Amino acid sequence: MNKPFFPHTAHSACPHDCPSTCALDIEVLAADRIGRVRGAEENSYTAGVICAKVARYAERLHHPGRLLKPMRRLGAKGEGAWGEISWEDALDLVAERFVAAEQRHGAEAVWPYFYAGTMGLVQRDGINRLRHAKRYSGQFDSICTNMAWTGWVAGAGTLRGSDPREMASSDCIVIWGTNAVATQVNVMTHAVRARKERGARIVAIDIYDNATMRQADMALKLRPGTDGALACAAMHVAFRDGHADRDYLATYTDDPAGLEAHLASRDPAWAAGITGLSVDEIEAFARLVGTTPRTFFRLGYGFTRQRNGAPAMHAALSLPAVLGSWRHEGGGAFHSNSDIFRLDKSEIMGALDRDPGVRHLDQSRLGPVLTNEPDALFGGPPVTAMLVQNTNPANVCPEQRKVRAGLMRDDLFVCVHEQFMTDTAKLADLVLPATMFPEHDDIYRGGGQNHILLGPKVVEPPETVRTNHFVVEELAKRLGVADRPGFGRTERELIDAMLLTSGRGTLAELEAGRWIDCQPDFADAHFLNGFAWTDGKFRFKPDWAGMAAPNRPPPSMGLQGPHDRLGGFPDHLAVIEETDAEHPFRLATSPARQFLNSTFAETKGSRTREGRPEAMIHVEDAERLGIAEGDVVALGNARGSVRLHAKVTDVAKPGVVIHEGLWANGDFLDGEGINVLTGADPVAPFGGAAFHDNKVWMRREG
Numbered sequence: 001m002n003k004p005f006f007p008h009t010a011h012s013a014c015p016h017d018c019p020s021t022c023a024l025d026i027e028v029l030a031a032d033r034i035g036r037v038r039g040a041e042e043n044s045y046t047a048g049v050i051c052a053k054v055a056r057y058a059e060r061l062h063h064p065g066r067l068l069k070p071m072r073r074l075g076a077k078g079e080g081a082w083g084e085i086s087w088e089d090a091l092d093l094v095a096e097r098f099v100a101a102e103q104r105h106g107a108e109a110v111w112p113y114f115y116a117g118t119m120g121l122v123q124r125d126g127i128n129r130l131r132h133a134k135r136y137s138g139q140f141d142s143i144c145t146n147m148a149w150t151g152w153v154a155g156a157g158t159l160r161g162s163d164p165r166e167m168a169s170s171d172c173i174v175i176w177g178t179n180a181v182a183t184q185v186n187v188m189t190h191a192v193r194a195r196k197e198r199g200a201r202i203v204a205i206d207i208y209d210n211a212t213m214r215q216a217d218m219a220l221k222l223r224p225g226t227d228g229a230l231a232c233a234a235m236h237v238a239f240r241d242g243h244a245d246r247d248y249l250a251t252y253t254d255d256p257a258g259l260e261a262h263l264a265s266r267d268p269a270w271a272a273g274i275t276g277l278s279v280d281e282i283e284a285f286a287r288l289v290g291t292t293p294r295t296f297f298r299l300g301y302g303f304t305r306q307r308n309g310a311p312a313m314h315a316a317l318s319l320p321a322v323l324g325s326w327r328h329e330g331g332g333a334f335h336s337n338s339d340i341f342r343l344d345k346s347e348i349m350g351a352l353d354r355d356p357g358v359r360h361l362d363q364s365r366l367g368p369v370l371t372n373e374p375d376a377l378f379g380g381p382p383v384t385a386m387l388v389q390n391t392n393p394a395n396v397c398p399e400q401r402k403v404r405a406g407l408m409r410d411d412l413f414v415c416v417h418e419q420f421m422t423d424t425a426k427l428a429d430l431v432l433p434a435t436m437f438p439e440h441d442d443i444y445r446g447g448g449q450n451h452i453l454l455g456p457k458v459v460e461p462p463e464t465v466r467t468n469h470f471v472v473e474e475l476a477k478r479l480g481v482a483d484r485p486g487f488g489r490t491e492r493e494l495i496d497a498m499l500l501t502s503g504r505g506t507l508a509e510l511e512a513g514r515w516i517d518c519q520p521d522f523a524d525a526h527f528l529n530g531f532a533w534t535d536g537k538f539r540f541k542p543d544w545a546g547m548a549a550p551n552r553p554p555p556s557m558g559l560q561g562p563h564d565r566l567g568g569f570p571d572h573l574a575v576i577e578e579t580d581a582e583h584p585f586r587l588a589t590s591p592a593r594q595f596l597n598s599t600f601a602e603t604k605g606s607r608t609r610e611g612r613p614e615a616m617i618h619v620e621d622a623e624r625l626g627i628a629e630g631d632v633v634a635l636g637n638a639r640g641s642v643r644l645h646a647k648v649t650d651v652a653k654p655g656v657v658i659h660e661g662l663w664a665n666g667d668f669l670d671g672e673g674i675n676v677l678t679g680a681d682p683v684a685p686f687g688g689a690a691f692h693d694n695k696v697w698m699r700r701e702g
């Protein structure tokens, strides 16, 4: 093999929890050092553009505060006293504590807990191999996609849509409930191209004037949790003004006459009262999308993080069906391509060992689980041992006080395998240092686009850090399951086998090609061969309780939340946390541009640009409460309270407070983060966390 020369450019993919999954070119300066990270020009979705936080990834990879040694807790939990421990001893300790937990309460007392700190299929999902082989408690993955995916699938039957690159051929792009400038920059790349080349109009729908709203030609600022009402009024206008595509409706939808009759009373005046938009704004939006055949609805996650998120997504998705936008190139809708990749992860996940009888626990309800609330434990034993990879629940999970109280339990052993001393790692018994994506092999799917991408190891990790894969494999050996299917293979072997089994070629081919474009053809992507139901018809009237969906909880958990409130045609479902006399404000916890969930909250570049944790308070509310710019304010509700600084602004509607994060808990004035205020009650019908749906009180503290 040729000796590598430096500097050179290596190819990779962004591993972060972002729909864009950008193809990357990484400048490699030395065997263990990277320089600038750029977007791959040749990738038709990335198109050479990535976000600033990943462009300066060297800052994160070579961060002086990175975890480099396994450490064992010395003092009390959370006290911060640590002693070094060897990798061998650390892994022996985890195995010993897992065995002890199993002997005392059964295997379900152990809960491997993970999420999307990396989206790599090997390093993220391999923990499930250990889970299934040992019959440890299952994880119901509810924290991110549940409402959005459920709402989409309720109408379309599957998770795919118009090719996201088609935005460049649109005459109107509706960016609904996603701050694309901050959270998926490539949407803007394609939308702005359409504006430049075709004079396309960009419409943004959101709850505050974020960076995407500021770039839009039409910005609709509505109250949180009211998107379903806007969609209904736009459909009302389409029927009223002759913009509904009646031929399309007759061929492709289940009950257009029923829908039209239902919407008769959902006019713009009705929606204005709910959304806070003016009748003129709603009419203008409805007219624009109703008279622009090539309208592309880019539906995001943000507006679904409400207790009515699933029906809101379904209502928004119903609009292009009424307009027949799907017929046209540059038209239709897109949310996620998660169903197009068809990668068989069975071996990585150890699916052959999966026992459907094993208890599942809700990832979003970590607080109630760890504080032993009976309904959260589903009749099983308490959780007394955990391995945490790729997530920082002490910061990102709702009902943070319960999460902390649970993690502080003396009878709970927690091993956190991490890159930094996160809020969760601080409360652990054992902390193991983990590799970052340029230091290990993995494979990625672009949920917000159409490629499978390879992310090979491009630099050597520090000598003392280990991959997630290594930890899973080593624990399997110590726990006596290393002979089970999927174990004993390298990352590259697992990737190669998965590609072959899935009919996606080989690792060598992917390495040569860098990515695989999985985009279905136009007719399939636009559902011109029918939607993914046996009769091929879009569902205006979903069978919420009976439908299959990617996020449906296992039968042992049943339907979630107030599911009996769902039913019938698209509507505004009033199940959100409405304000009341004690809690006159609605709080949304929106993503900051320089952070990604809790990742990047440790890098100087991101922290400097973001400033400090702030509550954005409308100028009228501030005046009434005597709050000035920079004052300390407290926000609170029944779950707790946090103190942070005020930013007086008119970006949201009066009565709405925005906090952009996620900042580390320690960055707040009292050491508790914003998720103290968010609820872990499951959202109907298939669970999820309503991060932007909180009623709070607010007062000036100084």
Ligand code: SF4
Pocket (backbone or CB within 6 Å): 014, 015, 016, 018, 019, 020, 021, 022, 050, 051, 052, 054, 055, 183, 184, 185, 186, 596
């Ligand atoms: S835009 Fe998203 S996928 Fe692209 S580099 Fe940034 S975080 Fe990664």
